[in-house]
Amino acid sequence: MNTINHLGLTLAVAVPAEFILRNRTVSGRRNEHGKALPLAGVPARLANHFDLGIYFDFRLVMIGSIVPDILDKPLGFLIAPDLLNNNLRTIGHSGLFALAFVLAGLAIHFMFRNPQVLIMAVSSAGHLILDQMWNIRDTLLWPLLGLEFRQGTTTLSEYIWFHVHGLLDPRPMDLVTGGIILVFIIYVTVFTGIKPFLKSGKIRPVMPA
């Protein structure tokens, strides 16, 4: 699965997930904070939906969705190709890495009441599902089925071509996921603003009906 597919499909899950989580949290706290509102010039209903509930840092969601590739591609191509048998899906694509990342996120959330690393870790774990890693069980369960990774066959030029080809001659999945990313960018530009988004990673919440 290419990078655009990973980003698009992760956003397609993360945006509704944030909507549900935020509204669940907000509805539980609405009365508690009702008296402090409205903030200057901000309708109470809008202010209620901004900072009181959980929010996702979508910068971390997007980076998280490609963390396994960010780790494993340089490892397999450049840093340790001999050690990893030129395999492009290794440690970052293992269940062990996903578990360690999620546990680190849980620990940080527990200690600092900040869920963002956990959200990023879940996004990264989702990468393994989108890559259908259950078909490569020796990597998914690494190192339980052996320490060595199987021999990889993809060359750097083939990998680059795989992505260029996705742009030049897109498959239906590339068009769908590219469309999701485009809609996300338009939404952020129109309703949040590019600068505030780049600064905070927050998107302005979609209002419930």
Ligand SMILES: [Zn+2]
């Ligand atoms: Zn991958």
